[in-house]
Amino acid sequence: MKIKFKKLKVASAILTSFISSQALAAETSKIQFSGAVMQSWQAGMEVDGAAANPANAESDSGFHRLRFALNVNAQVSERVSIFAELAEEPNDWNNGSAAISQDLAWIQFDMTDSLGLRLGNLISTTQTFLRYSDGAAVQANPFVGNGLVDMITAEEGVWVYGVHDVSNDTNITWDAVVSTPDFFADFSDGRGYNYGLRGTLNFANGLSFGAGTFKTNHDIEAVRGKAFGSAIGLGDGDNYQFASTPVSARGTHTLIIPGVDAFIWQADVQYKIDNFMVHALYGNASDDYSWANGQGSLQTDYVEQESEMSFWSIEGKYDLTSSAYIAVRYQESTNDSEGIETENDATRLQIGAGWWMNDSTLFKVEYVNQEEDQFSGGGATDFGAAGGAEWDGIIAEASVTF
Template identity: 25%
Template sequence: MKNSLKYFGIALLVLFGFQALAQEKQARDLDNFRYPDQRGINQFEAPKDTATTFNGVHVRIGGASTIQFQALDHENTGNPVDENGDPISLIEIGNNFNLPTANLDLDVQLYEGVRMHLRTYLSSRHHPEPYVKGGYIQIDKLDFVSEGFLEPLMNNLRIRIGHMENNYGDAHFRRSDNAQAIYNPFVGNLIMDAFTTEVGAEVYYFDDGLIAMLGATNGKLNQAVNNPDATDPSYIAKLGYDTHMNDNLRLRLTGSVYHTNKSANAYLYSADRSGSRYYFVMEPEGASSSGNFRSGRFNPNLRNELTAFMVNPFVKYGGFEFFGTYERVTGKAATELDERSFNQYSGELIYRFGNKENIYVGGRYNLVEGELLGGTEVDITRFNLSAGWFMTKNILAKVEYVNQEYGGFEESDIRNGGKFNGAVVEAIISF
C-alpha cells in the first residue's frame, strides 16, 4: 500500500509538472510569495508588498523532484564495538543513484493579503510514503475583518500561524528541503542542520530594509495532548537589515535566537524527516537508508534544554556572493547537571555568471566543535566545491565534491578517525 501511494504521488507530481509547462503563460505567482524556481534564489522571507493581484480564490499547484548519483568513499581508524563487545565495521558503499525524492506544494490565495501554504513529501529518504511536512496561513492584510482594517499597521506587519518551518536563522532559506533543492548551491546542508517544524505563530515587522520577528511555538515536533507537562513553549526571535546599496551591491545581516527551557526532546538539529544527502556515510554494517537517515550530519543531543544563537551575513556584489553562518548552542540532556556548548562556522563564496546568472561555481567551509555528553571535545570539518547550471529557471543540474573529517572521537566510536569524500551529482526540477 505504501509503495502504491508513493508511485501514485510521483505520477501525480509529474502530471502537474506537464500541466505547469503546458500553461507556462498562465499567471502562477501569488502575492507575498517566494518563487520556487531560480527567481527565488537569495530571497529569504517572502517579500512584503501591499499591492494585490487578488481576484478570487486562486490555487497554485507546484512541487519538486530531485535525484542524485552518489560516488562517495568512507573510512575510520577506531575499534568500535557494540553492546556485546563485538566489533562494528563501516557499511560497504558504492557508486549509484539514490532514491528520487518528490514534494507536492499547495499554495492558495484565500483572500486579499491572506495566503496558505502546505507541503507534502511524496517520497523522502525517511518516509518513502507521502508525509505532510507542514503548512501555515500568512496574513498581510486584515481586510477580511473590514476593508482597510488597521491598514497603516498592516502595511508593515505580517502574521504566520501553523505547524510550520520555524524562522530561526537564515541558513534554512538556503538548505535543501527534501526535493526542494533549487535554492541550495551545494548538495548537502550544514553539518549541524538547524531546522524544525513546530506549531506556533510568528509576527513580523518590515520597514525599509529592517526585519524584526517574534515567535512562539509549543516546542513539539510530534503533536500530542497526553504529555502536558513534558515540554514548555519555545521562543524564537530575529532582527536584521537587508538593503540594496546600489544596482550591484546588496547587504543583509541578521541575528536569531531559539530558546526552549524544557523539552521532552528538543528537535532543532534532528527534526528534518527527509534525511541527509550523503547516504550511508559513517554508518555501521546493517544500516538502513531510512533508519540511519541523518548520515553525515551531527546532532549535539541537547535534548531537554537549549538556547541557540545564529548570525548570518550575506553580501552580493555583481555575480559574487558570500553567505556566512556563526552559530552557538548551549544546553543539556536530562541526565546532565552542567550545560555543554557547540559552535558552528560556515562560509560560502559563490560566483554566478552567464545568461541571467544561470551558471555558478562555489566553495563552502563548515566547522562544528564542542563537547559531547561525557566531556569529550570533538570537531567535524567539511569542505565542498560545487558547480551548477540552470538549464531553465525550473531545472538545475549541479555537481559537488565533498570532504568531511571527524576529530577527537573516542576510539570505541565509529567516527574515530572518520572521513568521507567523493562526488555527488544532483538534478532538480522545481515549479
C-alpha cells in the first residue's frame, strides 16, 4: 500500500507540475479560445422556370448540417499575435467529408499603434462594411443568407492595414493585400498574384464612405483545367440549398467573371447610429476572359472574350428593441458581357428579423426571393434558356458564440 501511495504522490506531483507549466505558458502567451455553432432550417426552395438543374425544381424542407468553428488567439509578445479558425463549413469549400479545416489564420505584427501586418490566409474583398455569414460565424450578418453580389473570398498572402485619426471625430481606415488564390499551394507557371486595396472615411455622426478595388492576374494556361482563376467573383458560400446542387457550389451567386485577368471596384456609403443602419453600394467587375461554354456555371475552360457585370445593393436594419430587429436588403446585378444586351438582370430580395436571447445567442428568420433573367448568369438558371428562373423560400437560423 505504501508503494502504491508513493507512486500516487509522484504521479500527482508530475501532473501538478505539468498543469502548472501549461498554465504558466498559457499566461505568458495569453492564449484564448472562442468559437461559434450554427444550426439552420429552410422551407422547400423550388426553382421555377429554366432551372440549370431540373432536379432542383422540387426541393423539400429540412435542416442543414450544423456548422462549427473554434478560434485560437495567442498573444506571443507585445506586438506579435497569432489567430487561427478551425471550422467545418459545408456551405463553402468543404467537400462533404465533414472535416474540420483551417480557413482563416494569420500571424499578426502590430508595427505601430496604427499600422499592422498579417501573413497567412486572409480576406480578399472589395467590400468595406462587412456583414456576411461564413460557416458558423454568422452573427455580424443581420440576414441568414449572404448577398447576391458579394465579392469576397479568402486567399493566401500578406495584408497591411492601418487606422488614422484625421481629427477628434473623424478617422480613416485602409488595407492592402497581395495574395495567391489557392489554399492548396498551386505554383503553376503564370499563376500570378492578386492585389487589393480598400479604404473608409468615417465621421462621428455615423456617416461613412468606402471604396475597394481588386485585381487578379493569371495567365490563361495557368488556370485552364481549374474552375476559376480567383473565387472572389463567385462570392463566399451561401446558406440556401437546393435538392441536387452541392452545398459548396455557388448556385445562388451570379457567375459571370471567372477571375482570370479581372478588375473589380466598389464604392459604398453607410449611415449607422445606435438603432438604425442604411448601406448602399455600386460596383463593376470585368475580366478579359469568359468561361468557354457560357456563363452561369463553373467550368474548366476559357476563351479570350470580355465578361463584365455591374451591380448595386441597398440594405437597412432597424432595432425594434435592445434585443430584436428587422432588416431588408435588395441587390441587383447586370450582365454587361460582350454580345449581351437584354434579359441580363438578376435580383435578390431579403426580408429578415432577429432576436437576441442573450449576448451570445441569436435567432434569425428570413424570406428570400431571387429572379434570374435568361442571360443574367445566375447560378440557378439554365443560361440562355428563354424565361430565366425564379426561386424563393423561408430560412431560419440559431447561432451561439462562446
